[in-house]
Amino acid sequence: MFEKLEIMQIAxxxxRxxxxxxxxxxxxxxxxxxxxxxAKDVTSFADTYQTEAHTPLRTSRAGHIGATGGFEARVTTQTDSSATSPNGNSVSLEDEMVKGADIKRQHDLALTIYKTSLGLLRTSIGRG
Incomplete structure (x- = not known):
């Protein structure tokens, strides 16, 4: 029942x-x-959310038309040719390490949103 709350789905x-x-x-x-x-990367969550949020139909149940069950992000190849090495490789280990730290922050934020929402739900039903 509570897994269908929009805040839980966003978290x-x-x-993911x-x-x-x-x-x-x-x-x-x-x-x-x-x-x-x-090098490959994923479109930002904010861009993915805004693209999905501007659909003409809003759904509240899985059986509704247009219900996809979440946001979809895709892995894309980066096209920045200025950072390409002589052998044609475009991976920068420094950039990847910075991305790794950003990903950890994003994952921690998702867990915090989930835990906080769960705590609010428990408090609202008197079990917090």
Missing amino acids: QSMA HAALRQSAVTQNIANADTPGYK
Whole structure:
């Protein structure tokens, strides 16, 4: 029942987005020496949320038209050619480490939102 609350779904989507982005970063680090490899990243959660939030239909149940069950982010190849090494690899380990720290912050934020919302729910029903 409580997992259908929008705040819980957003927190879950944020955590999934952080996991997808972490996967892209680890793949970039693993291929840092691969000739011709292009770095990958995920569109930001805010951009994904705004794109999904501007749909013409709002749904409140899974059976409604247009109900997708969350926000969808995709892994994209970065096209910044200024950071390409002579062998064609575009991975910068320094950038990937900064992204890793940002991903940890994003995941921690998602967990904090989830825990706080759960605490509010428990308090509202008298079990907090």
